[in-house]
Amino acid sequence: MSIEGIYLVKIIAVGIGATVIMDLWALMLRRVFKVMSLNFCLVGRWLIYMRDGVFRHKSIMSAQAKPAECAVGWLAHYAIGIVFAFALLLMTSPSWLDQPTILPALLTGLVTISIPFFIMQPAFGMGIAAAKTPKPGQARLRSLMTHSVFGLGLYLSALVLSIVFQGS
Template sequence: MNTYLELVIFSLIIGVGATIVMDIYAVIIKRFFNIASLDYRIVGRWIGHFKNGVFSHKNILQTAPIKNERALGWLAHYLIGISFAFLLLLIWGTGYAYQPTFWPAITIGLLTTIAPWFMMQPAFGFGIAASKTPNPALARFRSLKAHAIYGIGLYLAALLLSIALS
């Protein structure tokens, strides 16, 4: 198979798989510990306001909702998951999908925390690394945990793919 085609297909499979693992984790912690994860409507609202030239908000929760923000947010969530899987394969090569190892996946998973801390949370009006939230340390810890789970998901999805490829 063409390396570029492998890169795209493997990124889709691994990215969707890893994002599903992250979402399963979110359901588990909500059900058993009543800890809510990010409401992807907020992500959809943020992206939805791009068309108006608005890229940051004083407080996204007080910003006017947009049509289909939940669907847009979930689509963005999965596209972001696929993009980070693409990054994993871009750095370690498509051969990673044939022989996945844990450390590259968890490294990418943890590094993905940079996006919410330094881009999304400030743009939502929550400050750098959730510094303007009621409990920044807890928000940071939960973000790191969720992204570590995503990293584990990258590994598990790649492992399942490697089994399917063999």
């Protein structure tokens, strides 16, 4: 495999790994503290509605469910994680995968919060940065924590890969 192919495989693995870590965080919050996270079926619903030219909803939860929305939502969730991992690599360099540092990963996680705050939540009918939700401050804090965990996941996934590939 070429060096570019190896980096491609690594960055996909880092994106998937970081997303898994974020999902484990959400699972822990749900099981231990009864804190619900984003339902990725709603992400799928939103994306499927885009085919019909509908990009914003008064309430995504009130919009009619679409076939395969859960599968589309979960696939999109992991694809977005991979795209964010690519963005991290663009901000640093491919060598970051060989010697990962935590600061760029955490900064990437924090920057990614702009997507839900300024694109997804308004499109779902929740307002900018969850302003129209019952507890916007709590929703913002949960998003901040979750995206910070994603950033930590980017670092941890790259660190594990760098150790595994160190001998090769």
